[in-house]
Amino acid sequence: MATYPTDYRYTREHEWVSVKDDIATIGITDYAQHELGDVVFVGMPEVGTALKAGQTLGSVESVKTMSDIYAPVSGSVVEINSELANAPEKINQDPHGAAWLVRMKLADATEVSTLLDAAAYQAFVAEKDSSA
């Protein structure tokens, strides 16, 4: 049973967000990496890309499938995690920490509070698992 950091926020598309000042660090959750299986490749946006919440941010590929990642919040990409290019398996090993994907400068900080908190996300995936 995964632990989902309580100071993060989550989306129903299985992204997590961690905010410090006006910078949001974004990744995919443990549930997502488990569903994907061994990650082989991560498709990243370019630094400077402006995105609205819900737009495609990038993609994560495993052997058997590929998932789009959606921007949980609006803003512009200021940093991408370059380690993932050579070590995509980090996403499987440490999805909530070392395998963050991008950092974005927030356009609207109030958007974050509309996302799920850890308890709500936990309940959401528990329901998914039981109905599967």
Next chain:
Amino acid sequence: MRYLPKSPSERQEMLASIGAGSIEELFASIPAALRLDRPLDLPGPLSEAEIIAWFRARAEETSLGYTSFLGGGVYNHLRSVVTDAILQRGEFLTSYTPYQAEISQGTLQAIFEFQTLVCQLTGQEVANASMWDGSTATTEAALMAARLTGRRRLLVARTLHPEYREVLATYGRHIGLTADEIPYSPSGQIDRERLGAALNDECAAVIVQSPNFFGVLEEIPELAEMAHARKALLVVAITEAVSLGVVRPPAEADIVALETQSFGMAPSFGGPYAGVIATRERFVRQMPGRLAGQTTDATGRRGFVLTLATREQHIRREKATSNICTNQALCALAATVHLCLLGKEGLRELALQNLAKARFAAEEIGRVPRVRLPFSAPTFNEFVIELPRSARLANRRLLDEKIVGPLAIGRWYPELTKHGLVCVTETMPRTEIERFATELREVLAGPL
């Protein structure tokens, strides 16, 4: 029926174990109103001997006994009987797509070898396991360039095979690609000045063919530089793969679309052939088609497996790089075997023979009064001739002499109705070249 391995009593037994009284019951789920209530009105059934006789009769109604100077994207080359000896093995012929790698290593390793050979031939870093043919490979290469650059405009040489251009138009029309045609210069090559004028920051790719439809070689390094200066990609189509035995490969191209028919596939009235896309390693995730990759099993044994499948339709569905599923595996195997048979020296010798025969033909034909060779740039095994009048009419007369004359290209190039494309390969005996020149001389001497 000889293909059905059941006796009537076995059918009864099986029906009984299902609990069905008759086979009719198994079709009960089809509403009666939709059922066909009569036998199919089809010819047959024919025995094996009758089938052979029927097709033999059709084979006699074709060009057997004629000498053909046709090229234009499909070429007559020698084939070895060894190729069929391998292709006809049931383990290759009747096997499925190698999704289950443990029992498909034969196919997968052969694909890996094919991919390698194509890279060696074209000077590119990575190649796929085949596309349907050169024309669809060229189209897919154009779509790939659009995806890679995010741009929608294509600059297409008028000397790219006319039917390849038609296919590109059919596909490109619906995904918002525009294609502007760049004319040719008096040398027979793409007009580089006009290309330079047309190039801008909206161009995804410049698409040329070399040797081009007129048989003429293009200046690939210069074209690559021009395209790259505008951050566009250079796509090079190659219809006559044998040229790569003696002509420098388009290493500066970003994507090569190669037709491999010349390597071991009979002309077969239009197909099946095998196209292939070869490109830079960094573009591989945008490349369509299957890919065989090398890996190991748990004991460390080397093996091969279809990889990077997430580009493909069965996973990505509407986001796939292409809709291709079935490709041309057996044809690609023919090419692989053929190239292994030719080998390094054989391929070079083959290409040199083509060059020599075509040069000889150009000289013989060049001596026929009122025939000229309009294009000055170097050619490989095809070249354009200009007659005093309609090339099509000349061909009608030549047909009476059992010669299928040079491809009359006026149907695609209205400015070139007096022109024919002559193709001469290693299969053309000298005596037939000489006979052709003689007959042509006579045809042109008389009324057309």
Next chain:
Amino acid sequence: MSETNLRAGRNISLNEGLIFEKSAPGKRAFELPPLDVPPVDPVAALGAAHARESVEGFPEVSEIEVLRHFTRLSSWNYSIDLGMYPLGSCTMKYNPRVNEFVARLEGLATEHPYQPPEVSRGCLAIMRTLEKCLLEITGMDACTLEPAAGAQGELCGLLLIRAYLESQGSARRKVLIPDSAHGTNPATATIAGYEVQNIRSDAAGQIDVEALKSIVNEDVAALMVTNPSTLGVFEQRIAEIAEILHAHGALLYMDGANMNALAGIARPGDFGVDVMHLNLHKTFSTPHGGGGPGAGPVLVKKILEPFLPVPVLVEKNGKLSLETHRRTSIGRMRAFGGNFGVLVRALAYTLAYGPGMRQATEDAVLNANYIRRKLEDVYELPYKSPSMHEVVFSDARQKKNGVNTMDIAKRLIDYGFHPYTTAFPLIVPGALMIEPTESESKEECDAFVEAMRAIAAEAETNPEIVKTAPHNTRIGRLDEVTAARKPILRWRPPVNRPPSE
């Protein structure tokens, strides 16, 4: 595993490397007849900038080495000639050898597509005869033999729909696709410039007709249906579905991949289909060859005939020719024409059966139902509707012991069979999709059933052996993760190391 279960597996364990690894300078496998014209110097003929020395790294081996190399490789392949492929929706039936013989005849294999019609009559006659047969089998009005494969046939079909609708005023925006469809369907719709809208299957695995009624409108160009569906079940309300679409000016496209359940029994043209493709490498026995070539002819109702791709085979005063220009045509799908060699094989197959093709369909449906009956007590049947030529189980019972459909498939290899189709259709989680075809005898079906039952038992008593299968092959499960993370897609010559290392 009992002795009776062990079948002819191949995978002779010879250490056969890559052809490049056998290469040595100076060896050659092919000799050309001597040149009978003066040789030319390539540098003089082409110019130094265009001339190439030779192809770096190209193999140099002898004829026997080539033959042995590929013979050994072939021994690692499973094939129809060896045994059953129970692959759902693939129709892996016997590839008759007479088809190979006639395709290679001098006068057929040798013909150039640009020959004048006067010397192509035999080829054109073959094409015309095949067209007529396919039209009769499908109940449609017109045909093109040009598409190179099913996926290209699908694209052709959608482009025809688009052209027709444009002629009626608007191409419209959307194509409806059932969630059970093959991946080529949505991929193709996107290439044709349409938006894909998925439509649900109902509890019986059929298209939800009420849902269809609610979403069909003037924005919908077509519904792409496979019939029987990928569950192997006939869409009972297909005629009604066609009517709903037609009432809104939309069209019905049928993916003909499952035609093996219908030939001689029912005709798509009779139940409202406007356009469809066939897979000649499925229903019509042309060989898969490890992944192609195939052919995907498209058959249409009259209203779509003006838009057929060029070249169109036409008959004027008893003479056949290929029309390469047609103002209303959607254009050309590929250069030169169709995969003629594949068309020859399909026609040879059709002539062998004649009207007797119905018997093949009956045997295909009989085999699938027989296997269903013999396995339904040990494997979960998610949809109870009657099966036609294929049956879909799920791994629900075996999952309880951690054994899934992939594992069962891999263990089936140890019993000497190729796996069935795993994990498809998507609407059945953990699917096992089984299509035996009519080419399997009762004996083969029984052997397959025995193997599947043995594996079901192993899943209970010894799940580990299933989860780590296959055990009897030359190579075990391959590391697909590394293959995708660090792709090695070609051989490279070993780099010479300096002596100090």
